[in-house]
Amino acid sequence: MSTGNGRAPYRPGAEGARPSKGERTRARVLDSAAELFSRSGFNAVSLRDIAAHAGLTHAGLLHHFPGKDRLLLEVLERRDLIDARELFPGLLRPGSPAPEPARRLRLLLELVARNSRTPGLVALYAKVSAEATDPDHPAHAYFARRYRYLRTELTGIVADLQRAAGTGDAVDPGVVAGQLLALMDGLQTQWLLEPEAVPMEALVRDFLDRLGLLPTDDPEATAGPETGDGAGTESGDGAEAGGVSR
């Protein structure tokens, strides 16, 4: 019941080969599903809504996906594929090697900053992860695995940063990892409700800064011209590089 026997195929048909019509329809459906799940959660959205948004009928949609549950899981997995491929490589292929700690810290802060520009995705994870708390939810196993993995990885990152910064081990890295993960999640709910009142990135930076885990004054850690999309990585809220403390 919660073991999840069937994995999603995800056959991109080689790396750069031009996608077939079916593959393009699949992609359109996944885009629509992501957008609508983001807006209203999993339970409140129907296959007809998604199909209509993607420009086909719900019967046509079901030709590509065996059911609503599987569609959700593919949406979630595709997001990880795009969003956290380098920062958390083990999310998709368990055991994959990760970059060095300083780079991962930068990628983590970039992820928070990017989230501040994509309310849809943030809402998707906020809503679905809360729903998936129920053991019977189709994405329960996905999120349970995900959080366990993230806590483990963050614990490693924090421990490495402590070692590098010479902060000693007065603070348990596992504790900080759990707090950091909770902080990032909790900020998202607040931010979705009142975006202007909750500068997510600044609050995360401040948390890490108080622990001495932020590079002293490395301007590269603020703006990383790396993630492909271009655009100026504008912080918007005008937070100082070391957090917002007085």
Place this chain on the structure above:
Amino acid sequence: MSTGNGRAPYRPGAEGARPSKGERTRARVLDSAAELFSRSGFNAVSLRDIAAHAGLTHAGLLHHFPGKDRLLLEVLERRDLIDARELFPGLLRPGSPAPEPARRLRLLLELVARNSRTPGLVALYAKVSAEATDPDHPAHAYFARRYRYLRTELTGIVADLQRAAGTGDAVDPGVVAGQLLALMDGLQTQWLLEPEAVPMEALVRDFLDRLGLLPTDDPEATAGPETGDGAGTESGDGAEAGGVSR
């Protein structure tokens, strides 16, 4: 649409007077609704489910509540009434006076500890607050108000504690308040997914302790025989009084 013109009556018919049959049915329905919303969120639960659980038909239920939306709001408001009456009095009656800071800190930690014993309520707030992120959700205004109020109150508490502890104002109380609120929320999702791996109370204590906001070694702050329900306030996970740091 989001102004919420009609308030719930909540007429307890004097304070101690024995409730009428209608009032008892209402209460039963609210209990059932709270339990089922906790288990599956708002959208996934039907009025028929709730009515059946409370031992009446869904038409009978609708005699007491004008619709599903109003039922949800009454469930949420009743929880606040019971749970945070003293800690956050302004949640129900804006402008009500609050107890002194040290006592509020203790009440706050007690609230976290109590949550660790009531997964149902935690799940209710986790799921519905995520859903309510959507501006069209019936509880959107409720949660927007709630979070704004909580941030304001927590900012005051933190500032008072800083003054009392003589920690200075190196750390912005508003920042800490936002982080603390996010921490508590985020921990709940993690805890619901994997309770043994996430000692909520210890992680919150640790956060506050690192800021020097916890009373040095006051045993009273750990167990407060105050909240009426009795029961031993057992911590369960065996966390040290000052947090779990090494």
Place this chain on the structure above:
DNA sequence: GTCTATAAGTGGATAGAC
């Protein structure tokens, strides 16, 4: 690969009997 048509069921809500 996508459609129409349809099955079989559940949703919130109302009317009126008792």
Place this chain on the structure above:
DNA sequence: GTCTATCCACTTATAGAC
């Protein structure tokens, strides 16, 4: 105060035409 009966919109899912 609670019931039965009913309405209508909408759900997932299947069968078979094009």
